[in-house]
Amino acid sequence: MVTHESGGGGHQHQPPSGFIRKWIFSVDHKVIGIQYYFLALFSVFLGMGLSVLMRIHLVWPNAQLPSWLWPGGGQMTSEEYLALMTMHGSIMVFMVLTTAPQSGFGNFILPIQIGAADMAFPVLNMLSFWVTFLSLMVLGAAFFVEGGPPISGWTAYPPLSALGQIAGPGQGAGQTLWVVGVGIFCIAALLGALNFITTTLDLRAKGMTLSRMPLTVWAWLITAILSLLSFGVLLAACILLLLDRTAGTSFFIPGGLVLTDTPVTNHKGGSPLLWQHLFWFFGHPEVYIAILPGMGVASHILSTFARKPVFGYKAMVAAMSSIGFLGFMVWGHHMFMSGLSPYSAFAFSLLTMAIGVPSAIKTFNWLGTLWGGKIQFNTSMLFALGFVSLFVTGGLSGLFLAQPSIDLYMHDTYFVVAHFHLIMGVAAIFGIFTASYFWFPKMFGRMLNETIGKIHFWITFAGVYAIFMPMHFLGLAGHPRRYADTTGVNYLGPLDEVHYFITIAALITIAAQFLFVINFFYSLKAGQKASENPWNATTLEWSVASPPPFDNFGGQEPVVYRGAYEYGVPDAADDYVPQHLAPAKAGKAH
Amino acid sequence: MPGTLTDDIEIIEAGHGRGGGVPAGGDDDGGDGGSGLPAIPRGAYFTAMQLGLAGIVMFFMALTSSFLVRKGLGTDWVAIALPPVLWFNSLVLLVSSATIQVASHRLEEGDAQSFRYWWGLTIALGLLFLSGQVIAWRQLAAQGVFLSSNPDSSFFYLLTAAHGLHLAGGILALLYVAFRPWRRSRITQATAAALAGIYWHFMDGLWLFLLALLYLGR
Numbered sequence: 001m002v003t004h005e006s007g008g009g010g011h012q013h014q015p016p017s018g019f020i021r022k023w024i025f026s027v028d029h030k031v032i033g034i035q036y037y038f039l040a041l042f043s044v045f046l047g048m049g050l051s052v053l054m055r056i057h058l059v060w061p062n063a064q065l066p067s068w069l070w071p072g073g074g075q076m077t078s079e080e081y082l083a084l085m086t087m088h089g090s091i092m093v094f095m096v097l098t099t100a101p102q103s104g105f106g107n108f109i110l111p112i113q114i115g116a117a118d119m120a121f122p123v124l125n126m127l128s129f130w131v132t133f134l135s136l137m138v139l140g141a142a143f144f145v146e147g148g149p150p151i152s153g154w155t156a157y158p159p160l161s162a163l164g165q166i167a168g169p170g171q172g173a174g175q176t177l178w179v180v181g182v183g184i185f186c187i188a189a190l191l192g193a194l195n196f197i198t199t200t201l202d203l204r205a206k207g208m209t210l211s212r213m214p215l216t217v218w219a220w221l222i223t224a225i226l227s228l229l230s231f232g233v234l235l236a237a238c239i240l241l242l243l244d245r246t247a248g249t250s251f252f253i254p255g256g257l258v259l260t261d262t263p264v265t266n267h268k269g270g271s272p273l274l275w276q277h278l279f280w281f282f283g284h285p286e287v288y289i290a291i292l293p294g295m296g297v298a299s300h301i302l303s304t305f306a307r308k309p310v311f312g313y314k315a316m317v318a319a320m321s322s323i324g325f326l327g328f329m330v331w332g333h334h335m336f337m338s339g340l341s342p343y344s345a346f347a348f349s350l351l352t353m354a355i356g357v358p359s360a361i362k363t364f365n366w367l368g369t370l371w372g373g374k375i376q377f378n379t380s381m382l383f384a385l386g387f388v389s390l391f392v393t394g395g396l397s398g399l400f401l402a403q404p405s406i407d408l409y410m411h412d413t414y415f416v417v418a419h420f421h422l423i424m425g426v427a428a429i430f431g432i433f434t435a436s437y438f439w440f441p442k443m444f445g446r447m448l449n450e451t452i453g454k455i456h457f458w459i460t461f462a463g464v465y466a467i468f469m470p471m472h473f474l475g476l477a478g479h480p481r482r483y484a485d486t487t488g489v490n491y492l493g494p495l496d497e498v499h500y501f502i503t504i505a506a507l508i509t510i511a512a513q514f515l516f517v518i519n520f521f522y523s524l525k526a527g528q529k530a531s532e533n534p535w536n537a538t539t540l541e542w543s544v545a546s547p548p549p550f551d552n553f554g555g556q557e558p559v560v561y562r563g564a565y566e567y568g569v570p571d572a573a574d575d576y577v578p579q580h581l582a583p584a585k586a587g588k589a590h
Numbered sequence: 591m592p593g594t595l596t597d598d599i600e601i602i603e604a605g606h607g608r609g610g611g612v613p614a615g616g617d618d619d620g621g622d623g624g625s626g627l628p629a630i631p632r633g634a635y636f637t638a639m640q641l642g643l644a645g646i647v648m649f650f651m652a653l654t655s656s657f658l659v660r661k662g663l664g665t666d667w668v669a670i671a672l673p674p675v676l677w678f679n680s681l682v683l684l685v686s687s688a689t690i691q692v693a694s695h696r697l698e699e700g701d702a703q704s705f706r707y708w709w710g711l712t713i714a715l716g717l718l719f720l721s722g723q724v725i726a727w728r729q730l731a732a733q734g735v736f737l738s739s740n741p742d743s744s745f746f747y748l749l750t751a752a753h754g755l756h757l758a759g760g761i762l763a764l765l766y767v768a769f770r771p772w773r774r775s776r777i778t779q780a781t782a783a784a785l786a787g788i789y790w791h792f793m794d795g796l797w798l799f800l801l802a803l804l805y806l807g808r
Binding site: 232247274 | 630641650665666667748
């Protein structure tokens with residue numbers, strides 16, 4: 001283990017003894033990071049399970065499901081399909097895409113990468129996790145109430161989401177639990193964001209200037225800023241919706257509604273559009289909350305395994321910052337078809353397409369990083385390359401949808417489903433896999449199996465394209481999203497085989513994810529022991545034992561002497577120089 | 591230069607940006623004081639407070655835009671007459687901002703007794719404000735104006751309740767500052783009092799903003 005120069009004033013802190021303090025109500029950022037990771041791992045399989053049921057229903061709408069697969073057994077109704085869709089989206093967005101890349105890996109890695117002993121506020125950190133856990137419980141409780149989960153989708157548009165039981169099954173207790181659960185999640189996200197930003201700003205080790213921070217840290221910082229500024233708005237929207245549902249107010253509910261011949265008399269004058277504005281003011285930054293950490297991780301891993309410095313480090317930081325900034329000004333592009341003024345739509349459209357500029361800078365810099373590198377194609381690198389591929393594929397279709405005149409046709413079709421799954425869902429998941437294969441040795445002290453990893457990558461990579469590429473064609477053919485059953489819709493009949501293909505691809509891809517789980521738990525027990533720095537990487541987390549000791553640096557403060565990406569250094573003993581290596585020691589390598 | 595070792599590598603004092611180069615042992619409590627947590631610079635607490643307030647601003651701005659948008663739709667907007675007790679409440683809250691300031695100064699001067707007096711007075715004024723807000727609600731309810739009566743009344747109850755909850759949190763924080771044994775903490779009582787003061791002043795300013803919104807925007 002590398003010794004660190006003392007920054008002075010260090011104290012070694014004793015780890016807590018006892019299972020509860022150590023693993024359940026731990027204040028150690030590493031344990032909390034792992035807790036978040038497992039919460040996301042559980043949630044992602046739950047979310048995937050729901051999508052399998054949906055895919056099965058789409059191609060075999062009359063299938064009699066066995067009772068072990070479907071409560072009570074029998075045929076799935078359209079409402080039940082919508083309930084699965086709502087929960088799939090909500091669980092994936094909040095509990096997986098927001099949780100794993102930021103709260104999971106960010107928690108574990110960020111403090112070590114900047115040379116801190118823990119997050120700034122460890123108790124607050126623990127609270128963030130348990131509030132997130134509570135949120136998952138409340139959201140999940142919707143499965144077990146009368147009427148089941150809500151049917152209004154993860155966007156919960158009123159008036160459907162605001163009127164209660166009369167609007168459909170799941171719109172009673174299920175929708176209320178959804179609103180409360182998401183509201184609780186907002187609080188957890190705000191507490192977490194506050195901790196991340198403070199830690200990054202004020203707890204960096206000596207020498208860790210902003211321009212020496214790994215791009216992962218930059219990504220987590222920018223993501224936390226987006227969380228801080230957006231989740232408060234969703235919380236406000238959830239409170240308004242809850243009041244409309246339970247207290248008889250009319251923030252979102254217009255007058256003159258008639259539901260299955262029953263006029264709605266106790267509400268009037270509200271605006272469903274108001275919810276959409278509030279929701280998407282959160283919802284669009286949320287997309288970047290999901291994807292930005294993946295960008296940071298991909299940049300980091302591409303540089304490490306191409307054995308080259310990141311191409312255009314400052315441009316990468318500027319691009320991520322401007323993506324974050326522009327992310328707050330484009331929410332209206334979700335509402336082109338909601339009755340938005342064409343003038344607003346024009347502005348939102350231009351701003352949305354402007355995001356293509358920093359996105360292109362990032363893509364070219366990733367290619368520039370790879371160019372001429374001695375590329376090591378291990379599993380983590382493969383997933384990082386996959387991330388770049390998916391980012392481009394998913395991002396390009398965004399340029400189509402960003403234009404109101406094209407969106408007129410594409411809106412609410414499978415084209416949109418393909419777009420956001422590739423960019424926000426699958427690309428972000430690839431970021432999570434990249435990080436998993438890269439940091440598993442650091443987190444658990446053992447290596448993941450590379451052979452299983454590569455098989456996992458190739459099936460997943462081919463699989464996600466097989467699932468989502470054909471959806472573009474479904475959308476272009478005018479196939480609306482959210483339809484539970486297309487039987488009898490004549491113009492969609494010829495598309496049945498495409499759906500069949502997608503479902504088969506989905507079943508294979510999802511089955512391949514069990515390879516990851518098997519690899520994960522097998523390696524946890526019996527993987528090859530990881531050394532301190534198995535990847536010959538430069539950042540601070542690789543200067544401590546795997547897994548790191550309780551207070552990360554043994555009571556010492558590391559000192560940082562250089563940037564994060566000194567790879568391919570010609571004069572160095574190895575081809576890299578770690579950030580913490582003092583110039584005198586590095587000089588000996590001459 | 592990437593990929594090269596240069597001779598002019600210099601160590602730059604980064605981090606502890608607000609700590610002014612003070613080692614991470616904390617400068618105001620002589621070590622970590624047995625809190626069991628790694629010490630952090632005092633400035634980090636102020637960073638966090640400012641960030642927390644930024645989050646709260648976004649929450650109230652969302653409600654404010656909703657107010658303006660909903661009013662703009664307005665066929666059913668009925669302006670409610672604000673209960674006069676609100677003006678008294680506002681005065682109480684303004685005075686409490688002054689008393690908390692005096693209390694903090696007394697604590698920094700080491701006058702614990704005087705601190706407790708002014709701090710207690712601030713808590714009392716905070717409770718008086720909250721009681722006054724409840725009276726305002728009861729007066730409106732007596733006139734038959736309820737949460738669901740019309741959009742203006744909905745926003746009145748919602749905004750006052752949201753602010754009241756935040757202020758109640760502030761009162762809990764003041765009690766915490768007064769009664770926690772600060773010997774075993776990463777910060778001193780004076781720092782905690784200063785942080786609570788920032789929050790309290792912010793809640794005062796926020797109330798004036800909301801009152802202006804409710805009065806001018808009705």
